[in-house]
Amino acid sequence: TTALGTALRHWRDRVSPQAVGLPPGGRRRAAGLRREELSQLAGVSADYITRLEQGRAAHPSPHIVEALARALRLTPDERALLFDLAGLADRGPGRVPGHIPPSVHRMLDRLTGTPVAVFDAAWTQLLANPLYVALMGEWEGQDLNAVWRGFLNPHHRVRHTPESRRSLQESLVADLRRTAGRYPDDTHLHSLIAxxxxxxxxxxxxxxxxxxxxxxxxxxxxxxxxxGALTLDCDVLSVAGSDLRLMVYTADPGTEDADRLALLAMGAPALAN
Known part of the structure; x- marks a missing residue:
């Protein structure tokens, strides 16, 4: 094994399923996450995680390292160590931060009846709870970025008038322009803009x-x-000190929209598509 593999196994063993919102399951040889569970949380194949831990894969991409750090709920220092062990330069002050604080993870764990997603300063979705995925659908690749979707993917569930679509697009571009000014050294961000x-x-x-x-x-x-159709309030909340945004959807109590959201929460996986 390698130092990277040893560290990944150590961090995986210390994270309980309950801590990340997963059922404890049956008999376990250790209290931590199974590889299959880490795979589910990080969006990385279980086979690739096995190869990383066994030293048969030694050069994961920054995207994979970022996903593993979030799923394992690493501290900023641990996250920097993971990047170092993977032979990658960690994100510096000129790059869009992607670390999600433990407090934000805990918030999503507790808001099971509320659709919530976490976005970075470039409007790339980093994390979403099951109800948000059930409500909005599951995205991957470039479509994880809300600006990309807003301009290049017409297939999404939010209903727009021409006026509301233009207003959203204007606000997203203005926000992305401010982000580019704050993070001048982020090559991924500038490639996205180009x-x-x-x-x-x-x-x-x-x-x-x-x-x-x-x-x-x-x-x-x-x-x-x-x-069916749900009319919901959408609030975007800033996380102080991390430049993250939380997108939260809520319904007026006692309405048909609230009933439909509750129905979606009860059958989130089955009703997602």
Whole structure:
């Protein structure tokens, strides 16, 4: 094995399933996570995790290391060590931070009846609780970035008028422009912006001369294929000191929307699609 594999196994063994919102399951040889459970949490194949732990894979990508650090709930110092052991430079002050504090993890664990997702300063989804995934669908690849989806993927569940879509796009671009100014050394961020400018003429227009808007709270209609249309309040909350954003959806109590959200919560996996 390698130092990277030993560290991963140590961190996996110390995380209980209950701590990350998973059922304890049957008999276990250790109190920590199984590889299959870490795979589920991080979006990394269990076979690849096995190869990392056994030293048969030694050069994981920054994306995989970031996902493992979040799933294992590493502290900032542990996360920096994981990047070092993987032979990667950790994100410095000029790069968009991706660390999710333990307090935010605990918040998502407790808000099981509320759809919540965590985004970084570039509007890339880092984490979402099961009800958020059931409500909005599961994204992967570039579509994990809300700005990318807002300009290049028309297939999502939020219902828009032309006016509401333009307002959202303007606020996302203005926010991304501020983020680019705060993190001038983030090559991934600037590659994302360059690709958006290349592929969307409207994004490019807004990037050059769009208004300095901000992302506002609002009411959204989500057309869900399983429970029908839900009208929900969408609030974006900032996490002090980390430049993360929490997107939270709630329904007015006693309404049909609240009933549909509760129905979705009861059957989240089955009703997600």
């Amino acid at each position: 690709e958006l400018r290349r592929r969307s003429g409207f994004f490019d227009e807004l990037w050059v001369s769009g208004p300095p808007g901000t992302h506002q709270a609002g009411r959204k209609i989500i057309d869900h294929p399983g429970v």
